């Protein structure tokens with residue numbers, strides 16, 4: 252059970268990074284004038300999958316840590332950043348949904364959505380490093 256959260260989140264991060272690169276081609280087309288096409292449906296599909304997987308994975312991590320150590324946020328930085336990231340990912344998801352509900356030309360909302368997505372992915376990469384550390388420090392014997 253304790254081995255589940257890491258690989259799950261690692262898969263979520265890979266899907267999230269792929270989504271980011273799909274979004275990046277939208278960003279360069281909109282703001283830097285490059286002519287690359289935006290794979291809209293694919294971005295939305297994988298973006299939803301990544302957000303939901305990572306948020307569910309953060310909750311799973313909390314629950315597994317609680318079961319194993321009978322406490323909340325025992326891992327320190329990994330736990331705090333993880334909960335913060337779940338909120339940021341919920342914002343990425345919500346702003347994305349707002350844009351797909353009604354398609355029109357926008358500037359500010361895509362920028363906010365894309366910046367939050369970028370921030371979320373940076374944070375998730377940091378989580379992979381600290382999460383690996385947590386598994387080395389805490390999970391010996393589980």
Ligand code: HEM
Nearest residue numbers: 267271274275277278298299301347348350361362365368
């Ligand atoms: C890991 C999750 C995600 C990341 C990293 C991400 C990243 C990005 C980036 C970088 C852009 C380009 C922004 C710009 O042009 O300034 C973008 C655009 C967009 N994203 Fe996402 N996104 C994610 C999830 C989602 C989800 C879940 C949805 C919908 C449910 C969504 C819908 C859209 C739409 C519709 C646009 C185009 C907006 C426009 O130019 O009008 N994204 N995204």
Ligand code: HEM
Nearest residue numbers: 256257260312313315316324325326330333378379382386
């Ligand atoms: C490859 C990446 C990751 C690895 C190897 C990893 C590893 C771990 C480990 C070993 C734990 C201890 C409990 C358990 O095993 O479930 C944990 C807990 C946790 N993880 Fe991760 N993690 C990763 C990514 C993430 C990400 C991306 C998030 C958030 C979006 C996250 C959020 C959390 C939270 C909230 C906890 C509970 C911590 C606590 O209560 O102190 N993790 N993680």
